[in-house]
Amino acid sequence: MSNALRLSEKWFRRGLWLVAFLFAWFLTGLGSTIVGDLPQVEQQRSLEDFMDASRTAALRQTLKSTEQAAEDAQAALEQAQLKLQTARADNRAARETFDNWLATRRATQRPEQDDELLQRTRELDGLRQAERDALAAVQRQQQAALDASQASQRAQAELGRLQDAAREAYRSAQRAQELRVFGYRLALTLPLLVVAGWLFKKHRQGASWPFVWGFIFFALFAFFVELVPYLPSYGGYVRYIVGIVLTVIGGRYAIQALQRYLERQKQAEAQPDNQRRKELDYDLAQARLAKNVCPGCERAVDLKDGKTDFCPHCGLCLFDRCGHCSTRKSAFARYCFACGTAAVPAGRAEDAPAQTAT
Structure with a gap:
């Protein structure tokens, strides 16, 4: 067809096709923005919305308090362990000093040193008692940390059970929400596709054909690119069923169009x-x-x-x-x-x- 067109007409047509593509591009940008904002018409819900509010709040408070108690117990345990190490070191050093002194006393056999022996023995007993007290403090803090950890685990397990009980309802609500948002998108894009089909049938060769084709490109992009990726899956059944339906509809239309075309050709060939x-x-x-x-x-x-x-x-x-x-x-x-x-x-x-x- 281009061989029968004037040179200036060719360039005008190319310019008009550029107008059509620009028109389609701007329409597509507007449509993408609208389709992207459609989920905002629905309130975004979370899993916690389907859980027992009072029980969930109590469990979260328990988790917070037990985590704080565990942190405090861990800090106190570190201090107690440091004190225990100090007490053991002092006891060990005093024991070594006492052993050396006791060996010297045995060598000299001086009776006037019996009072000092008793005093040193009492000092060693005090150091041993301090070590035992430090060890008891460490054990108490270990017990406190263990209690806090177990309480946290129990609260976490209870919270997990609440989440498991609410998860199915949350998924159902999420699927329903996705379906509603898809319905909004379909209600927006399907009429555009219908209008595009009508324009293609009636006005694709009219005086305003660049705008007609631009709108057709926009409608096709909005339906097959902006809509199809949001099509609910449900395990793939919906996608395959929709694909089958569209294929059957498109195939029937193509078959009927071919039959009409062949019939028109037969009638035309029968004319003079x-x-x-x-x-x-x-x-x-x-x-x-x-x-x-x-x-x-x-x-x-x-x-x-x-x-x-x-x-x-x-x-x-x-x-x-x-x-x-x-x-x-x-x-x-x-x-x-x-x-x-x-x-x-x-x-x-x-x-x-x-x-x-x-």
Whole structure:
């Protein structure tokens, strides 16, 4: 078809296609923004919304208090362990000193040192008692840390049971919410697709065709790109069922369209040659001839041999003779390329011999 267009007309058409794509791009941006904001019409719910509020609050408070108690017990345990280490070191050092002193006393056998022996023994007993007290403090803090940890585990387990009990209701509500949001998107995009189909059928070749095609591109993108990724899965059943339904609908439409097309072709091929050429669009006929295709039946024809004047499939006249110079030319040409004489209209072809003779 482009071979039959004027040079300026080609550039105008390219510019109009650019307008169509720009129009579609801006519409797509607006549509994407709207579709992306649609989930905001629904309140986002969490798992905690389906749990016992009072029990959950009490458990979370218990967890908080037990975690704090565990932290305090751990800090106190570290201090107690440090004190225990100090007491053990002091006791060990005093024991070594006492052993050395006791060995010296045995060597000298001095009775006046008995009081000092008793005093040193009492000091060692005090150090041993301090060590035992430090060890008891460590054990108490270990017990406190263990109690806090077990209380935290019990609260966490109880909270987990509450979450498990609420999870199914939460998932059901989430699926229902996703379905509602998908319904909003479908209610927005499906009418656009319907309008796009109507525009394609009625106005795709009208004066405003760039805007029509731009809207069609936008509607297709909104439906198949903006909508389909949000299609609920439910294990894949919904997607496959929707795919089957769309395939059946599209297939039936394609089959019916093909049958209607073949029926129109049969009716057109049954008409007289002059009537068929008169009803064919000029630009469409030129485009098909450029592709070695019959403009009437759309079957391949060898047009380069210079001898084929009629379609061997439907009998449509493809080449004739100029009434002025008898040059072989395309039967769809409006003027003779050899002498420039206007071609005889298809409806008046039967008058051509009389005009020529005159």
